Amino acid sequence: MSEFSAEFSKNLRAAGVVGAGGAGFPSYVKAQGKAEYALVNAAECEPLLKKDQKILERWPEKVFDGLDLLMGAVGASRGVLGIKRKHEKLIPRLKEIAKSRRNVSVLEMGDYYPAGDEQCLVYEAAGRVVPPGGIPLDVGCVVSNVETLYNAAFAPRPVTETFVTVNGGVKRPATFRVPVGVTWRECVERFCGGFTVKDPAYIDGGPMMGKVRTDFDLPLVKASGGIIVLPKDHPLIVKKAQGRPTFTRIGRSACDQCSYCTEFCPRYLLGHNVQPHRVMRTMLFSSGTEGHKLNSRYGLLCCECSLCSLYSCPEGLNPREACVAAKADLREAKIGFKNSGLDTGRKPEVHPVREFRKVPVSKLVRRLGLEDYNKDAPWTDETYRPSKVRILMAQHIGMPCLPAVKEGQRVEKGAVVGDVPADKLGCPVHASISGAVSRVNEKYVEITA
Numbered sequence: 142m143s144e145f146s147a148e149f150s151k152n153l154r155a156a157g158v159v160g161a162g163g164a165g166f167p168s169y170v171k172a173q174g175k176a177e178y179a180l181v182n183a184a185e186c187e188p189l190l191k192k193d194q195k196i197l198e199r200w201p202e203k204v205f206d207g208l209d210l211l212m213g214a215v216g217a218s219r220g221v222l223g224i225k226r227k228h229e230k231l232i233p234r235l236k237e238i239a240k241s242r243r244n245v246s247v248l249e250m251g252d253y254y255p256a257g258d259e260q261c262l263v264y265e266a267a268g269r270v271v272p273p274g275g276i277p278l279d280v281g282c283v284v285s286n287v288e289t290l291y292n293a294a295f296a297p298r299p300v301t302e303t304f305v306t307v308n309g310g311v312k313r314p315a316t317f318r319v320p321v322g323v324t325w326r327e328c329v330e331r332f333c334g335g336f337t338v339k340d341p342a343y344i345d346g347g348p349m350m351g352k353v354r355t356d357f358d359l360p361l362v363k364a365s366g367g368i369i370v371l372p373k374d375h376p377l378i379v380k381k382a383q384g385r386p387t388f389t390r391i392g393r394s395a396c397d398q399c400s401y402c403t404e405f406c407p408r409y410l411l412g413h414n415v416q417p418h419r420v421m422r423t424m425l426f427s428s429g430t431e432g433h434k435l436n437s438r439y440g441l442l443c444c445e446c447s448l449c450s451l452y453s454c455p456e457g458l459n460p461r462e463a464c465v466a467a468k469a470d471l472r473e474a475k476i477g478f479k480n481s482g483l484d485t486g487r488k489p490e491v492h493p494v495r496e497f498r499k500v501p502v503s504k505l506v507r508r509l510g511l512e513d514y515n516k517d518a519p520w521t522d523e524t525y526r527p528s529k530v531r532i533l534m535a536q537h538i539g540m541p542c543l544p545a546v547k548e549g550q551r552v553e554k555g556a557v558v559g560d561v562p563a564d565k566l567g568c569p570v571h572a573s574i575s576g577a578v579s580r581v582n583e584k585y586v587e588i589t590a
């Protein structure tokens with residue numbers, strides 16, 4: 142590792158920078174790799190979320206600064222920012238900045254889902270297919286999200302705020318920046334004028350890959366990207382909240398093995414052996430039987446994009462959840478891709494019709510029943526000073542933090558309130574406001590202003 146890479150990676154860890162695209166992978170680890178391409182994932186393909194677009198409208202230079210640093214750390218000779226061409230007002234400015242940076246370009250992509258899947262972006266930007274079970278670094282690429290690079294540009298300044306969009310059933314959909322640890326309820330009330338739907342639920346992280354929740358008092362974390370508020374009985378909420386007994390019972394009786402779920406699967410189209418229609422066959426077998434295990438393997442490389450469940454299946458079934466359940470069963474049986482019998486070691490071949498099976502987001506929004514909720518969520522500059530925040534100890538992939546403060550202690554904004562041992566995967570979390578530590582437990586540190 143070069144001296145620059147070691148320094149940058151140290152700064153990222155100290156700042157607590159994690160992937161802000163939802164996964165929360167600690168960024169310092171990526172900065173320690175070697176890659177030819179550094180890619181900015183600005184595709185933001187989850188319908189109704191806008192925060193990356195708004196960051197790029199306001200602070201494009203900072204995002205390119207973060208990219209420059211990442212390129213320097215991993216030794217990349219090319220930097221590419223991938224963004225949908227529908228942002229035609231923003232793209233000329235991005236291209237102008239890219240021209241002023243060394244070896245950086247802007248890639249315009251169509252408005253389809255999932256353009257932001259990192260393996261799809263790697264293929265579009267570098268023409269390389271990540272090997273099955275592999276990561277972008279295996280083909281000389283490192284991928285970072287817009288907000289992550291924005292935060293990286295300021296490292297070692299601690300990450301104490303997060304950018305989010307609140308859209309759907311609220312009076313004024315909006316995109317804004319708030320201290321980590323405030324609640325979604327505060328966001329809705331303070332920035333969006335309250336709910337417009339009775340009995341609201343929400344999808345945390347976007348309609349496709351996000352999770353259904355009903356508790357608006359949950360605190361935001363560094364990787365929070367936004368929520369879509371919907372009535373609890375909206376078909377999307379009902380479908381996404383289906384439990385295993387329900388999707389198994391319905392799937393067992395209604396799946397006709399048409400294989401549309403497989404034919405549209407973005408990873409299958411990249412040449413990976415993901416076949417959700419075969420995973421659906423597991424419903425005919427009991428969990429743990431040979432028939433169950435043999436077919437479950439075809440879900441191991443599923444990236445959980447939800448396209449099969451929320452778009453492709455003409456019967457409205459839930460192959461995505463079948464894949465998620467299959468992966469869990471195989472994990473328990475200690476079967477991963479490498480020992481599944483599917484790892485042939487052959488180079489994946491991209492499907493010849495991949496280009497024509499990209500799913501337009503406009504069509505997807507209609508299919509999801511979100512047309513009435515698909516509004517702009519303009520940026521609001523308002524600053525929010527909460528009286529209390531809860532900083533969760535588990536905010537990223539890796540080991541959860543251990544509290545580093547005691548009840549009654551005074552902390553300043555930016556102070557470390559939780560950390561992981563240096564030899565473990567993870568990074569610190571910081572106070573997002575100044576105040577007194579009012580509660581400490583293994584789940585969170587509460588600070589009262």
Ligand code: SF4
Pocket residue numbers: 395396397398399400401402403417418421453454455456457458459460
């Ligand atoms: S698309 Fe639906 S019905 Fe067809 S195989 Fe997949 S799960 Fe079964």
Ligand code: SF4
Pocket residue numbers: 402405406407408409415417442443444445446447448449450460461464
């Ligand atoms: S969720 Fe469905 S479409 Fe998406 S990767 Fe998994 S199997 Fe393929």
